[in-house]
Amino acid sequence: MAANGDEKRSRREDAGGEEEEEEEEENGGMIMEAWERAYADERSWESLQEDESGLLRPLDTASILHAHYRRRLLRRASAPASSRIQKGLIRYLYLVIDLSRAASETDYRPSRMVLVSKGVETFVREFFDQNPLSHIGLVIIKDGVAHRLTDLGGTPDSQIKVLMGKRECSGEASLQNALELVRDYLGQVPSYGHREVLILYSSLNTCDPGDIMETIEKCKKDKIRCSVVGLSAEIYICKYLCEETGGSYTVALDESHFKELLLEHAPPPAAIAEYAAANLIKMGFPQRGADGVIAICSCHKEAKVGGGYTCPRCKARICELPTECRLCGLTLVSSPHLARSYHHLFPVTPFNEVTSMLLNKSNRKTSQTCFGCQQSLGNHGSTSLHVSCPKCNQLFCLDCDMYIHESLHNCPGCESQRESRSYDAKA
């Protein structure tokens, strides 16, 4: 089978575009044996790569992952040139899911629809993790009409549950109907909120009742930022929509690429100044109720013992934060919710790549371990690449680099120093 993989690989290299046709021929023309199909379906040749001497080696997933991550990080860092970036932290996002006939295609495994719904599940969780003060709502398009599944809300679980119950696809997709519906609902959002639409589009066409250009123009006027993640080919109307409204248009290559593209929409985008008016929002910081006190909560209308929070304005009992008070409409949060968003405003500077050659020259043998996890940097896998923080000059291994920028949002080196603290401006 290795030979087969080899052959396919080389074919793929020199043929490029032809390759796909050939595959189709193979699939359609010849009837494959079951064991052959297993290999063809898993695309086992894609997990191999050629090294300098032409030998096949298993793909070095770790280094590829890191390269991906570096690209993402640098792109994020380079976009806003100024030091003070404004981010749209309070987002009102409608997630539009295309459940037309095209979503039942199985070019993504197991099918486009399953992939999309799984992706939405991870996305919604990640979204609320990164934007605790934001709201999300779900809209589906099928049979030529758009239908709102869930209202703008703050709890991920209920949203996901509703979507999982509605996973059927049929009919055509209509971009215009979806945009009109979402535009209608987003009109009620407060002026400080950032209005966004994220469309997961499987179809190659759109069946509209009227002129979609007018709808796009209206979206632009209403300051709705529209983004599209495509699952088939690039479509002009989607590209035009995103360009006009300041969103981003990306088309997925495969399953993992789709996930990656989708999750790129989870961190708050750089704010477009005129899109949302800066405003002071009145918020309440409720205290936890004392243990053993019985009260009826306003969200479930049930008597509950202990726990819960009390709205500071109208004294209604609420089960969970963050939320909006059912009675007086006050936004209720706790200070950790605000703190969860601060890392978007004070991002860790990207680390510089350092090769081990450079290290030996400067004779820093003593610090040959990663400052974060104490792993020795000398014989770390096949790569001899490390990174160093431009501020504190400490060395880190690639794994720590990723962890620091993706999850921790602190540089352990800078935090272990008294001077040049990056948060001085904050206090």
Added chain:
Amino acid sequence: MASLVPPPKLYTDDVSLIVIILDTNPFFWGTLSNTSALTFSFSKFLNHMIPFVNSLLLLNQLNHVVLIASGVASCGYIYDSATAVASDGGQKVPAVCSEILSRLEEFVAKDQRLGKGDLRTVAGSMSSLFSGALSLALCYIQRVFRSGMQHPQPRILCLQGSPDGPEQYVAVMNAIFSAQRSMVPIDSCVLGMQHSAFLQQASYITGGVYLKPQQLDGLFEYFTAVFATDLQSRTFLELPRPVGVDFRASCFCHKKTIDMGYVCSVCLSIFCKHHKKCSTCGSDFSHGHSELDRKRKHSEV
């Protein structure tokens, strides 16, 4: 450094990785031993702490203890039971003790040297670099997560005495959320006079135990009774209940604790009164009006 796991060990669910964050702030320990009511010095504290480290290692032969010191001007690894085994073959108690003591001495001397420059600042309220130590601990724990499918259950124990440094707030919260995401509980034992708001939040959010011992002389008993229990056994035990944490915010303008206030929609700064302009990010609020959304609510209802 030896690799973390030589041929697969059988990690049962009671094998723990305990990362202990040690407060070595000389200002705190100085004031604590000078106060007449409590005579508790750093060396006395070590008399409780080192036997505790040994007993953790005794509880399970696969238990793994890492000590991280948080000083005034730096943070650093003091002791790692995984590498200590490799260097002297056996895990003798005097060896553990002497290694911890010598590395600690080194660290404190270095910390003092580094901090020379700016120790002139208000020494009384000098905080130690808790955020740095917590970040290091989390990086180390991530490495253990990477080491294989099976790994010891990690947790962090903070032995903190010095007051919280307000300038570390964002960094500490970032670390707490990261710990929460990777399901690492942060236990805390406060040795100082006042409660620590940072540690209360850390333990509450991550599901760890927060304890402020009444009697510092009985520290070893507190350690063994509360903090030695592994995560699996905690489900069967009645450990100190989580204290009610005050999640109210304090405003940026007067540092008052408020239960209702105004938040800037751009940078999330908190104010107790309506301002014309955000003092943090400079956004202008004159054209918008905060009452607008209340009206919207009314019309909706």
